[in-house]
Amino acid sequence: MRPLIAAVDLSAIRHNYAVAKRCAPGRQAFAVVKANAYGHGVREVVTSLRGEVDGFAVASLEEAAEVRALDDRSRVLLLEGCFEPGEYPLAAQLGLDLVVQGPEQVEALLAASLSRPLNVWLKLDSGMHRLGFAADALRQCHARLRAAAQVAELNLISHFACADLRGHGLNEDQLESFLGLLDLDFDQRSLANSAAILTMPAAHMDWVRPGIMLYGASPFADLGAAELGLKPAMSLSAQLIAVREVAAGESVGYGAAWEAARPSRIGTVSCGYADGYPRHAPSGTPVVVNGRRVPLVGRVSMDMLAVDLSELPNAKVGDPVELWGAQLPVDELASACGTIGYELLTKVTARVPRRYLA
């Protein structure tokens, strides 16, 4: 068997959910499990969290149906709403909570014939300008939806553009815009993602929506997950599958892009970009071999990458390699590669077996 595995510690996810709840005492939480639970495996994550969480949040009806099949009690929030008219009756059958984010969705909902009314989350565009109604338009929709037979609860939701940038002016503006609508009669309100849960208590409202923090990664560039009390859920682990000596001046890998400045011991690792490791990781990116950090050298291949083992003269074929996990936070690798932990976690490909620790 190819020695590459994504080990997922489900107890870490439960711990991180508890951290979110402690940050927002008395509030309810939608555990965000879209994109296959940020790459961790939605079946296992939902099974592990059900009974403990107040709800789940997903990005499509297909994802919602998968969650509903595993948990017929929790609320399941469709974050972007329905994409076509035929989805509304299905959303009702599944008993979903539904975001309504634009005029087309309002009309489709009001034209739909539903087996039961839906909890609707009317989305305010408080400043991100991605989804949602401007405040005035939202006020107009509010009255129509309040009177509609298709609507059970009528709730207010919005999303921060810059919650990960503490002190950014847009955060206050978005919060103000949200608060400015609370003279309207809403049953529930929700605004905070992980970054806002961790640093903006005024944004907690009735329901928080933790995503990345559940998986033990940090939404902040300047504040690590460990400092936030979060435990990493995923470790991506491989092995050395070859070790060789190269002379000074010899190159390693495709394009001969890295050249040894001194006689070097080179290890080949069983992980590449087809597994989700970023191809653009530069030489020097840390990789953990036998618990020690060594630099990546040369271009990442489809199934392999190379490391400089010169500081580890005893490293040999079969030795353990961690690409990210407890010894190398995914956020640190992401920052070395000019991306974010979210992208690395969601891009671990299907061919990488997941192994679960309860």
Ligand SMILES: Cc1ncc(COP(=O)(O)O)c(C=O)c1O
């Ligand atoms: C509307 C909405 N709420 C909450 C989240 C969770 O965000 P985070 O993973 O930063 O906690 C997301 C994620 O993209 C989202 O789109």
